[in-house]
Every structure is written in structure tokens, then in C-alpha cells.
Amino acid sequence: MARKASENKDGRRQTTIREVAERAGVSVATVSRILSGTYPAAPATRSKVMRAVEELDYVANHHARALQGTTRKSIAIIVNSVISPHYAHVAQGVQTQAAEDGRLCQIGTSGGDAERELAMVQFMREQHPEAVILVGNVNADDEYKARMSRYAHALAAVGSRLVLCGRPPLGPDAPAVVVEYDNTGGAFAATSHLLSNGHKRILFLGRRPGYTTPDARIAGYRGALAAHGVPHDPGLEVDGTFERYEGYRMMQARLSAGPPDFTAAFAANDQIAAGARQALVEHGLAIPSDISLIGFDDLPPAADIDLTTVYQPHEELGRTSVRLALEHARNGGPPPHTTLGAHLVIRGSVAPIVAA
Amino acid sequence: MARKASENKDGRRQTTIREVAERAGVSVATVSRILSGTYPAAPATRSKVMRAVEELDYVANHHARALQGTTRKSIAIIVNSVISPHYAHVAQGVQTQAAEDGRLCQIGTSGGDAERELAMVQFMREQHPEAVILVGNVNADDEYKARMSRYAHALAAVGSRLVLCGRPPLGPDAPAVVVEYDNTGGAFAATSHLLSNGHKRILFLGRRPGYTTPDARIAGYRGALAAHGVPHDPGLEVDGTFERYEGYRMMQARLSAGPPDFTAAFAANDQIAAGARQALVEHGLAIPSDISLIGFDDLPPAADIDLTTVYQPHEELGRTSVRLALEHARNGGPPPHTTLGAHLVIRGSVAPIVAA
Known part of the structure; x- marks a missing residue:
């Protein structure tokens, strides 16, 4: 040997x-x-x-x-998929910051599967990256927290560090850097914008109980309804995942069931909004004169479809993840935890309700 | 030690x-x-x-x-960038096929920089991938060919293989698997579609002499003009790269210089088409009644902006790259070389010219 x-x-x-x-x-x-x-x-x-x-x-x-x-020296990042614009832009931010800091960057994908994520973490750890950045939506159950905690300790033991990017923190005992963004605040702003325009029946597209990202966004939606004194109707919350075809499916099913019982829709991301828009157009409904539509992300195709949406700093999430991990490597101490803000981007997909 | x-x-x-x-x-x-x-x-x-x-x-x-x-066992892929939908979809295809074949997949990015590509190849080679897949547009000069040939031999020496995906072949002596797609045929079909609709003054957006992908597409554009007996006007070919903001810049500059001297535009990819579309709309020009527009790729946002375009099988390029590399590993012999086809996707962005 x-x-x-x-x-x-x-x-x-x-x-x-x-x-x-x-x-x-x-x-x-x-x-x-x-x-x-x-x-x-x-x-x-x-x-x-x-x-x-x-x-x-x-x-x-x-x-x-x-x-x-x-x-x-290198940085590793694992995302669910690279064809999601959100993950691709976060990975691009990691890549850019890593290059500026003289590091190579390797990207792995998990397909959202915990076993493949484990295999990737082990595989990437062979090259002794300074940080392993895990990105994105998860089912944050106890099993998840235990698994992440094991990763954090296993990486710390070999001088590397775990970064949870857009994932919930693990608690004080796990040595993980956490970079979150303000899903709930962004969703509150989006829903408030519709409410301020007189909408009271607002469809929420993309509920998925137990998953961190949709849970945080629906919390913002419900919070805004409560703040504006508008009754919460669970019948307006539609289950689905974050892909364009899911947005199409959700809206298509809703419109096929009967005339719209809503005047606006808040899609949990821009991909869902794009699919829902196609279904609305196919049913002869105009945006925004018949139905107002708002998304979340401000990623392609938001600008191309004139979509009012919530901007979140995707590339900055990736860059911040690298910066905080390297700072923590230099300075030690408790691992940093930060939350980046989100804000509304007004385009042409929302119109005020005019009293009949 | x-x-x-x-x-x-x-x-x-x-x-x-x-x-x-x-x-x-x-x-x-x-x-x-x-x-x-x-x-x-x-x-x-x-x-x-x-x-x-x-x-x-x-x-x-x-x-x-x-x-x-x-x-x-693993497969490595290096792309210029993951935020380009084309590269992301090819990488997704590689990932999917690798997973089906029980391989992990690691993705690296080069930013189109030869030195970073070299560093990534060396870095990834440390984990003995069965194949290193290099994707995308290059300046195919002698230096490029010599570099790729060195990669091919260096990888072959350690039992791995180089796959050139959407890149030109190196010649018989370099042990590289080649998977191309039909850029010229697709561009010929797109331009012919405009010509068949009566357009004779067709803007080409995205010329970049010396680079393989735009060169192959402009060859299809010129070939279609010649086949239809329409004079070739080099003044209708506009230089630019494959990003959305470049499409905006090119069309914006053209329209600011005076009223349009063309009735249609062929954008060298869908990103350029999306940017050009925005500039047309800002100048009060309607698609397709004032200007017809056609793209290349059939990737987001093509469907959302109702763009007629050329479909090419992005994920299949990635999957085929993995399949051929593993087959070659099993069977030996001369490395395979294949070309995947492209075809037109008709949507609503092209209208016939009506004689005044």
C-alpha cells in the first residue's frame, strides 16, 4: 500500500x-x-x-x-439544485468571495436528500475546505438538528466550519456560522403592499408545513393580515413547492374549480408567480386589472414579466457566508449569526381595488 | 510527515x-x-x-x-458560471446522470478564466473523478487546443477522462470525449423562420469573433441568408456577450442611433433576447407587430416572454457527457464524439411582413 x-x-x-x-x-x-x-x-x-x-x-x-x-485553500458549498435561480445566485456569491480571498470553490448538490447531503459533506471534507456552506430550505425537525450538529462538530474537529445559509440556527452548543435572510419581514411587506391597495382576499401560493422557508413566508403573510385586521381564511392558502410548474398547477386547479374568490395572489417565490401568471393568462384574466400578483426573490424572470416582488440579497448571502466563516477561522470566539434584510420592488403587477 | x-x-x-x-x-x-x-x-x-x-x-x-x-466514485464538471441557465441545466444533467450511475458530482466554476480552470482541474483531479467535463464557449485558439490536449493526456494518465461538452474537438491524437450540439443548424433554422415570414433586414445580436458558440451561430445566420438569396449586410451584426444586460445595451444603442433599419432580430441566446425585448418596449416598439424577435436556448425566461426560439437539449448534453465517459471507461477504444440536434420552438414573437 x-x-x-x-x-x-x-x-x-x-x-x-x-x-x-x-x-x-x-x-x-x-x-x-x-x-x-x-x-x-x-x-x-x-x-x-x-x-x-x-x-x-x-x-x-x-x-x-x-x-x-x-x-x-478552498470553500465548499452544497445546494439542493443549481437550476434554481436562488441557489445558483447564492453559489455565485460564494464563488466570487472565495476567489477574491484566493480560495477555490467547489459546489455540490444534494437534490434535497439528506443521505446525498451526507455523502457530499464527507466527499468534500476530503479536500479540507475551510468552510462547508449548506444552503436552503429544510424540514427542520429534530433529526435535521441532530444531523447538522454532528456535521458542525465533525468539521470543527478537522479545523473547518459549518455555515448554515438560509437555514435555522442550531442552538448555542453547535459551532455553526449562521447567515439568514428575513423571509418573514419580506413576506409581511409584500402582503401589506396588497392590503394597502385594498385587497382583502389574498391567495397564498406555496404553503409547505414543516419547511423553514415557506413557513417563514406564510408567517409574514398571516402577520400582515392580523396587523391590518383582515380575517385569516386558511382556504386561501394553497400547498405546493417552489417550482414554476407548481405555480401553474396551483393556480390552474384553483381557477378550474370556479370563478376566482380572491383579488390578489402572493406567490412564495418568483418561480411560482411565473407559473401562476401563465395559468391566469390562459383563463383570460389580466394582471393587474383582474388579479394582482406579487412574488418573492426578485430573480429572473421577475423583471421580464413586470412582477412586483421582494428583493433579497442572494449573492450577498453567499459572500457573507464566506466572509464570516473566514473571520471566524481567524478570530475564533462564538460563531457569528447574522440576518440580511429584504425589501419590496415595485413593478406593474399590483393594482388598487376600486370600489364598485 | x-x-x-x-x-x-x-x-x-x-x-x-x-x-x-x-x-x-x-x-x-x-x-x-x-x-x-x-x-x-x-x-x-x-x-x-x-x-x-x-x-x-x-x-x-x-x-x-x-x-x-x-x-x-465521482464525476467533475467545470462551467464558466452557475447563474447562466444554460450552464446550470447542463450541470443538472451531469448531476442527475451521475446520481443514477451511483456517482457523486462536484461542480467547479472558472469564470471563463483559463488559469482558474487549470487550478480547478488540478484541484478536482485530487479526488480521482472518472471524468472531468468542461463545458462551454471558448476562444478556440492554438493555446486553447494545446491546453486541452495537456488536460486530456494528464487525466488519461491517471485513469480519468476529459469530456469537452459544447466545445470543439481537439483532433485524433487527444484522448477526449466530445459532446457537441448543433449551434449552426439551430441558427440556420431560426433565421430561415424569419426569412420565410418575409423578413430581409434581420439584426444579429451577440457576435463575438473567435468564440466558438457565437461563431457557430452566426455561421448559421449567414448560411440561411445565403440559402434564401438575401444579401448579407455586416452592418446588421452587433457585437456583444451572452448576458441579458448586453442584449439591452445592444438594442438600446441601435434604437437610440435612429429609427430601426431592420424588421426582425435574431438574438444569439434567450438572455440577449430578453434584454433586447426590454429596450424595444421602452422605445414603444411592439413585438411582433413592429419588430419580430427570435432567441436561442428555450430556457427561462423564453416561455414567460412568449419568445419563439431554438430548443437545445441542455440537460441531455450533461447526461450524454456522463454516459459516454463511463462507456468509454468500460469499453476503451477511440473516444466517442457525438452531436445533439436542436429544433425550433414556435411561440408568439414572430409575425409575417405584410406588403404595404
């Missing part, structure tokens, strides 16, 4: 760091520091070394293994 | 495979095969083992290192 450091598993000879240094015309120490990603090298020097590495087909990894503690 | 297999770099004791097996009540060999990802285990057995692994905080990697050749 033992293998010489200069051979890979097929017994093929690996280029040595000395050869790279000679080819680049710099010292071995310089190559080492540049490859470890911690050295603020002159661009020309860095460029020479990287070219030599490339020409000699040098695997930085083998070098890193031979020099304890100089593994290439 | 030498470290006992049962300790990690902080000297903390690692769980052994024997402890996992005991806890799960199965043999060491069963744990080994399940963790290596190659064993068609009964779900209940797999579940028991994974729970034991989790409970014992067992790092599959350490196990894999101790058992030569049983590293967890």
Missing part, C-alpha cells in the same frame, strides 16, 4: 517541486507559497510558476501532501 | 471500518463495497451502513485511502 511520494497510483512518475522551481527560475519556497495560495506573489512571478506547473503537468496536490499544511 | 492511518492531521483518532461494520451488523467487506459506491446493496443494508457511518462520524475517504482503488 505504501507509495513513494514521487509516484502516483499507477506508478507513473510525478513532477517534483524542484523541477517546477527550476523551470520557473524561482526558489522552491516561492513555488510552495504560491501553490498554497497564501502568498501575495507578484503577478509575473505567479504567472511564471503557474506556467511551469502547467507545462510540467505538476499536480499541486502531490506537492501539498508532501508539505504538511499547505493544501490548496 | 508520516501519519498513522487511524489519526487525522490533528492527531484525533478516526473511526475504523471495523467499528462501522460492527455497529451496522454487517461484514467489513460489505461496508467497503457500499462505501466504494459500486455495490448494488439492498436499500436496508445500505441504510444501516450509512447510519453507522454517520453516527460514528466515519470519513469514507480515510477508509478509501486504506483500501487501494476503492475511492468513492
Whole structure:
């Protein structure tokens, strides 16, 4: 099983760091520091070394293994899916901040499946990332909290840290950085905007009891109704997930059942709003003159369909996750916990109710 | 530097495979095969083992290192960016097919930068993926070809393979799997559709000489003009990249310079079309009654803005990349090269020219 450091598993000879240094015309120490990603090298020097590495087909990894503690620095992020604009933009923010801080970024997907998430965490941990960022909507039951707590401790034990991004905190004992955004505040603002325009029968599209993101948004919806003294009708809350086809399905089913018993709809994200809009149009209902519509996210296609929605700082969530994790690595102390704000973006999909 | 297999770099004791097996009540060999990802285990057995692994905080990697050749199987993909719907959908296809084949999938981004792409290839290669899939538009100069050829050989030397997805082939000597899609055929179909509707002055939005994807699409545009006997006016070709704001910028500049000298526009992708549409609307021009518009991709927001466009099978590109790479790993022989087709999707953004 033992293998010489200069051979890979097929017994093929690996280029040595000395050869790279000679080819680049710099010292071995310089190559080492540049490859470890911690050295603020002159661009020309860095460029020479990287070219030599490339020409000699040098695997930085083998070098890193031979020099304890100089593994290439990286950040790992795991999202449910990359085709969701929300997750893609958070991942983009992580990528951007990681690059600015001289880190590589690897992205994994879980499909929302806990077993695959575990496999990804273990797989990514092999490369000793400084942080593993987990993003997104979860069923925050006890099993979830226990699993996250294990991740947090297991990562802390190897000098890495868990970041929960858009996920609920675990409590004081788990060493996890938490970056949340204000789902409830944003949903309160969206619903209040409809109420201020005279709407009282407001459909909520995308309820999913037990899941953190829809639960937080429906709490804002109900809170706004209560604050405006408008009765809460559970019959106006429609169950569904956060995809466009789900928005279409929910609205389609509602309109097929009879004439609309609502004057406005609050879609729990923009994808749902886009699907609901298509169903409304197919039923000959105009937005906003017949039905007002509001979304959540301010991501494509919100601007293209002139959708009033709630902006939340997706890329900033990713960037903040990286910044706080690296700060915590430098400074120690209790892991930081922050919440980013959301605000309303007014476009053309909401009209006031005019008394008949 | 030498470290006992049962300790990690902080000297903390690692769980052994024997402890996992005991806890799960199965043999060491069963744990080994399940963790290596190659064993068609009964779900209940797999579940028991994974729970034991989790409970014992067992790092599959350490196990894999101790058992030569049983590293967890994986596929790596590198895209320019995950916020482009095209790249996100290709990555999703890779992810889906990898999961079906029992592989983990890691995603890296390059930002279109060759040096970062190199760093990502080296970083990902440390985990011995069976394939490294590189996706997307490049400046296919000699330097590119030489770099890809080095990647192909370097990966082949460690039993992995390079897949060029939506990138041009390298020639017979480089061991790279190639999965292309029919950019030129799709652009020919889109332009022909406008020409068949009587349009002769057709703006092309998104020229970028030297880059493979826009070059292939503009070739289809020019080919259709020639086939229909319509003179080619280079003044109708507008330079820009594939983002929505670029589409807005290009159309905005054109309309600000004077009344439109075209009756239709072919946007090199749907993002450009969405931005161009916004500029047209802001100038009081209606689609399709004043200006016809056609895109390329059939990705969001195409359906939401009723855009006639060219469908290409984004997820299938990703899935095919994985399938062909794994087939090649099994069967050997010359690396496969395939091209997937594209077809027109008719919506409401194109109208016929009516003689005055």
C-alpha cells in the first residue's frame, strides 16, 4: 500500500517541486507559497510558476501532501439544485468571495436528500475546505438538528466550519456560522403592499408545513393580515413547492374549480408567480386589472414579466457566508449569526381595488 | 510527515471500518463495497451502513485511502458560471446522470478564466473523478487546443477522462470525449423562420469573433441568408456577450442611433433576447407587430416572454457527457464524439411582413 511520494497510483512518475522551481527560475519556497495560495506573489512571478506547473503537468496536490499544511485553500458549498435561480445566485456569491480571498470553490448538490447531503459533506471534507456552506430550505425537525450538529462538530474537529445559509440556527452548543435572510419581514411587506391597495382576499401560493422557508413566508403573510385586521381564511392558502410548474398547477386547479374568490395572489417565490401568471393568462384574466400578483426573490424572470416582488440579497448571502466563516477561522470566539434584510420592488403587477 | 492511518492531521483518532461494520451488523467487506459506491446493496443494508457511518462520524475517504482503488466514485464538471441557465441545466444533467450511475458530482466554476480552470482541474483531479467535463464557449485558439490536449493526456494518465461538452474537438491524437450540439443548424433554422415570414433586414445580436458558440451561430445566420438569396449586410451584426444586460445595451444603442433599419432580430441566446425585448418596449416598439424577435436556448425566461426560439437539449448534453465517459471507461477504444440536434420552438414573437 505504501507509495513513494514521487509516484502516483499507477506508478507513473510525478513532477517534483524542484523541477517546477527550476523551470520557473524561482526558489522552491516561492513555488510552495504560491501553490498554497497564501502568498501575495507578484503577478509575473505567479504567472511564471503557474506556467511551469502547467507545462510540467505538476499536480499541486502531490506537492501539498508532501508539505504538511499547505493544501490548496478552498470553500465548499452544497445546494439542493443549481437550476434554481436562488441557489445558483447564492453559489455565485460564494464563488466570487472565495476567489477574491484566493480560495477555490467547489459546489455540490444534494437534490434535497439528506443521505446525498451526507455523502457530499464527507466527499468534500476530503479536500479540507475551510468552510462547508449548506444552503436552503429544510424540514427542520429534530433529526435535521441532530444531523447538522454532528456535521458542525465533525468539521470543527478537522479545523473547518459549518455555515448554515438560509437555514435555522442550531442552538448555542453547535459551532455553526449562521447567515439568514428575513423571509418573514419580506413576506409581511409584500402582503401589506396588497392590503394597502385594498385587497382583502389574498391567495397564498406555496404553503409547505414543516419547511423553514415557506413557513417563514406564510408567517409574514398571516402577520400582515392580523396587523391590518383582515380575517385569516386558511382556504386561501394553497400547498405546493417552489417550482414554476407548481405555480401553474396551483393556480390552474384553483381557477378550474370556479370563478376566482380572491383579488390578489402572493406567490412564495418568483418561480411560482411565473407559473401562476401563465395559468391566469390562459383563463383570460389580466394582471393587474383582474388579479394582482406579487412574488418573492426578485430573480429572473421577475423583471421580464413586470412582477412586483421582494428583493433579497442572494449573492450577498453567499459572500457573507464566506466572509464570516473566514473571520471566524481567524478570530475564533462564538460563531457569528447574522440576518440580511429584504425589501419590496415595485413593478406593474399590483393594482388598487376600486370600489364598485 | 508520516501519519498513522487511524489519526487525522490533528492527531484525533478516526473511526475504523471495523467499528462501522460492527455497529451496522454487517461484514467489513460489505461496508467497503457500499462505501466504494459500486455495490448494488439492498436499500436496508445500505441504510444501516450509512447510519453507522454517520453516527460514528466515519470519513469514507480515510477508509478509501486504506483500501487501494476503492475511492468513492465521482464525476467533475467545470462551467464558466452557475447563474447562466444554460450552464446550470447542463450541470443538472451531469448531476442527475451521475446520481443514477451511483456517482457523486462536484461542480467547479472558472469564470471563463483559463488559469482558474487549470487550478480547478488540478484541484478536482485530487479526488480521482472518472471524468472531468468542461463545458462551454471558448476562444478556440492554438493555446486553447494545446491546453486541452495537456488536460486530456494528464487525466488519461491517471485513469480519468476529459469530456469537452459544447466545445470543439481537439483532433485524433487527444484522448477526449466530445459532446457537441448543433449551434449552426439551430441558427440556420431560426433565421430561415424569419426569412420565410418575409423578413430581409434581420439584426444579429451577440457576435463575438473567435468564440466558438457565437461563431457557430452566426455561421448559421449567414448560411440561411445565403440559402434564401438575401444579401448579407455586416452592418446588421452587433457585437456583444451572452448576458441579458448586453442584449439591452445592444438594442438600446441601435434604437437610440435612429429609427430601426431592420424588421426582425435574431438574438444569439434567450438572455440577449430578453434584454433586447426590454429596450424595444421602452422605445414603444411592439413585438411582433413592429419588430419580430427570435432567441436561442428555450430556457427561462423564453416561455414567460412568449419568445419563439431554438430548443437545445441542455440537460441531455450533461447526461450524454456522463454516459459516454463511463462507456468509454468500460469499453476503451477511440473516444466517442457525438452531436445533439436542436429544433425550433414556435411561440408568439414572430409575425409575417405584410406588403404595404
